[in-house]
Amino acid sequence: GRWSKLSENHTSLTHFYFHPFSTVPETQLLLFWTFLVLYLLSLLGNSVVVFIVRTERSLHTPMYFFLANLAALEIAYSCVIAPLTLANLLSAQKVSISLAGCGTQMFFFIFLGGGDCVLLSVMAYDRYVAICHPLRYTTIMSWRVCVSLVAGTLGMSSVFGIQLSILILRLPFCGNKEIDHFFCDFPAVLKLACSDTHIHQTALFIISAVILTAPFLLVCVSYAFIVAAILRIRSASGRQRAFSTCSSHLMVVLLQYGCGSLIYLRPSSSYSPEEGRVVSVVYTFVTPVLNPLIYSMRNKELKNALSRTLRKEVLSQ
Template sequence: MGDENRTGMTEFYFRPFSSLPKVQLLIFLILLLMYMVSVCGNGTIVLIVCTDCSLHTPMYFFLANLAAMEICYSTIIAPLTLANLTSLRKATISLAGCGIQMFFFIFLGGAGCVLLAFMAYDRYVAICHPLRYTIIMSWTVCVSIVAASLALGFLVSLNMTILIFHLPFCGTNEIYHFFCDIPAILHLLACSNTHAHQVALYICSVINVAIPFLLICFSYAFIVVTILRISSGAGWHRTFSTCSSHLMVVALMYGCSSFIYLRPSSSYSPEQGRVVSVVYTFVTPVLNPLIYSMRNKELKDALSRALGRKVLHQSK
């Protein structure tokens, strides 16, 4: 941390969503419900994939890791946000706490984006090269893919967090947001030239968002070509069901991330940033398990078997 940080601001507080207590309470209940559904839904996916042998395949291995990341990702943001909504006074976060929250947010979010790109590659291999699938997507490769996603997210997050928190902060210590997000810190609290930091943020966003998205587009371009060669309606339906869930999640995550991190810094709006951030920190983690469970027959069958075993066990 720079000298100005150590001698100046030592804590921040977040701007409330509303000045009306009843509105704050309503927002609290909605976000609490979404957080609980997210943890339960993603936790169920992890549990089902781990316990059902029929789901011990690369696709579900990646899905379970993505669900685990979503749980951690939500937990980094949600508890403090919920505590702020119920606090009678402005709850604060220390400078170090803000840095830790930012680090894990970038780390898990970046790793999730990269993992989604690898999941698209997995679908490409399964559909375009089915006879070589088990050779290409071996368990060693799958574990290496998850490790690479985490490593890339960690390196980008570590460098970005260190760069941001070497900035001097001045003026108000109010963050016009509900968590320590990079644009809110750069635009509203930093009191020095942040051009280099904006460039670094843009480069990191390209690495974590734009490049993975382009890889997903390439993967699905080849998949579409292969699908067009499939003559049977059953083949079309099976392939579409396999890929549609992943595409929905991609659209949600990359759409929101691009809107916040790949737009020009001059067009940044604190209000828009806060609203869109609610979508990818609370709404998307809720929709992920719902989308995958509704669109995936194998996952639904595994869940039905698990529930059936539980009912049978309780009836004995």
């Protein structure tokens, strides 16, 4: 009882501050407007994808079901990071966050970011079944299987999020309370702990390997089979159509896994706060904007559905 009381007090008393991007107010203001525009574009783009997939009956297929779930995760993911970052950029004083608040942000970041990565590998598997086993596609990728895959993805990433958040909440913090980052990222917060963090670093590496390496390997295996199957297609138009449905997914995969690996799959001794901030800006602000753009630009069905919906809206008004 006494230990839990002390732990509660420690959790509520510890407050962190975020390291500013710049000490020049004009630079902070420029970054604020840049990040705000990116945040609003990501909300708009991903909301449009979710809306189009929900309303267009022709898009009620496993591929678009996964795409809509990916877009919904991106919306939630942006909302976890962007508002606090924008408040910090605009505020004259440093905005503080409690240890409990930090742990909560960390949980949602790992839960949603991890879900993103695993869902991309599920989408690669879906493409593999569609191209390599087209006659059995509807049987293999039934709605029950699709829902189970999404539920399993979210369940697994939430477990990892809880584990890492609890590890952080139990750490003692003394002295410097400034996080050298713009959100509560695990490696940046870990640097402030005044106790041995080898267990925490090992846990982060194992979880990162499961969330990043395992899905990426699954994507690579899926695409090896996909490329082999596409090369066997006789008609040039058939090959082109198959490649175009996969190329957009591959672009998103390389962005997501590339950025994640740079931060989480490296020794903690080589962690650079400056590099961490720059790479994190890419996957927290830039990637959520690019995902719907990449998919909609490279996807004919999605573009046609969007133009049909816009025409309906114009005619109804």
